[in-house]
Amino acid sequence: MTAVLEIDNVHKWFGSHHVLDGFSLRVGPGEVVGLLGPNGCGKSTVLNIVSKLLSFDDGQVRLMGEPLSELGHRARGIVGVCSQHCALYPDLLPAENLRFFARLYGLSDKEGTQRVAELMRSFELDHFASTRVGQLSGGWKQRLHLAVSLIHRPKLLVLDEPTAAVDLEARMDLWRLIEGLRDSGTTLLLTSHHLVEAQRLCSRVALMRSGKVVAEGSVPELLARVPGQAVAKVQSEDHAALMQRALDLGWTVRQHTGQLRLLLPGDLGLRDIVEALDGTQVSAVSVQAVTLEDAYLELVGDSSLLG
Numbered sequence: 227m228t229a230v231l232e233i234d235n236v237h238k239w240f241g242s243h244h245v246l247d248g249f250s251l252r253v254g255p256g257e258v259v260g261l262l263g264p265n266g267c268g269k270s271t272v273l274n275i276v277s278k279l280l281s282f283d284d285g286q287v288r289l290m291g292e293p294l295s296e297l298g299h300r301a302r303g304i305v306g307v308c309s310q311h312c313a314l315y316p317d318l319l320p321a322e323n324l325r326f327f328a329r330l331y332g333l334s335d336k337e338g339t340q341r342v343a344e345l346m347r348s349f350e351l352d353h354f355a356s357t358r359v360g361q362l363s364g365g366w367k368q369r370l371h372l373a374v375s376l377i378h379r380p381k382l383l384v385l386d387e388p389t390a391a392v393d394l395e396a397r398m399d400l401w402r403l404i405e406g407l408r409d410s411g412t413t414l415l416l417t418s419h420h421l422v423e424a425q426r427l428c429s430r431v432a433l434m435r436s437g438k439v440v441a442e443g444s445v446p447e448l449l450a451r452v453p454g455q456a457v458a459k460v461q462s463e464d465h466a467a468l469m470q471r472a473l474d475l476g477w478t479v480r481q482h483t484g485q486l487r488l489l490l491p492g493d494l495g496l497r498d499i500v501e502a503l504d505g506t507q508v509s510a511v512s513v514q515a516v517t518l519e520d521a522y523l524e525l526v527g528d529s530s531l532l533g
């Protein structure tokens with residue numbers, strides 16, 4: 227099946243800064259692909275190239291099988307963008323914002339009216355029909371922003387850190403909304419700072435470092451690349467002795483930002499671990515199944531996204 231988006235060996239320089247260094251990624255129909263990586267690794271640059279806000283220096287980008295360079299302004303009809311920089315009009319009502327963008331994207335009056343009503347309903351924006359957008363909370367602004375990016379029924383929705391600027395409750399609401407889009411078959415490419423968010427929303431995750439993808443796969447595929455099924459986070463005054471014991475037991479030991487992580491076979495419970503570590507100095511230990519956080523640490527080797 228034709229990919230919705232194919233990025234092949236793309237390079238991008240900002241002056242002498244080589245920001246994308248052979249970046250490749252494919253997004254198939256109905257997939258939700260998450261782009262994860264440390265700050266400054268080039269995530270937004272990728273999204274900005276896909277949405278034609280930025281040019282690139284080398285490589286190939288195809289939307290629905292057609293090179294971006296040949297699509298011209300038709301690319302705008304294929305991609306819907308929701309970046310962190312809200313382009314909403316604060317003095318207008320939600321529906322007026324939607325109507326403005328409907329016109330901008332060339333929907334007829336009739337189509338536009340219909341689509342605005344549809345989105346006001348499905349995003350529950352009707353509650354705030356008479357509130358100027360400037361008065362909406364961050365979460366509701368982001369909801370409206372999502373609705374705006376879908377006004378022209380794009381084949382690909384691109385979201386740049388969709389929940390970065392909202393509180394926890396609004397984040398959960400946005401997750402449910404994005405899950406709804408995913409479950410109705412919308413193709414999505416998103417960046418995130420939240421490993422939990424990516425694990426929850428994405429059918430596939432691409433881990434980035436220094437302008438390229440270093441690992442990609444479904445969440446279970448990435449978890450399978452961690453040398454263990456469970457992780458014990460241990461606090462101790464004596465890391466050296468503890469590490470030696472863990473290595474003697476055949477466990478994999480990792481140290482990140484001063485924290486000791488023991489990667490274990492899945493059949494060990496907390497009691498087994500405490501018994502196995504008996505005689506070493508341990509002040510606290512917790513154990514859980516491996517998550518995307520562990521895969522991220524293992525494959526990207528960067529701890530800046532850890533909660």
Ligand SMILES: Nc1ncnc2c1ncn2[C@@H]1O[C@H](COP(=O)(O)OP(=O)(O)O)[C@@H](O)[C@H]1O
Pocket residue numbers: 240243245263264265266267268269270271272
């Ligand atoms: N317009 C620009 N001019 C110069 N450098 C830029 C510009 N936009 C981004 N950069 C640099 O490119 C790198 C990647 O940025 P970005 O794609 O925003 O990273 P991310 O979204 O992963 O945090 C960063 O080092 C950033 O400072």
Ligand SMILES: [Mg+2]
Pocket residue numbers: 269270271
């Ligand atoms: Mg960014």
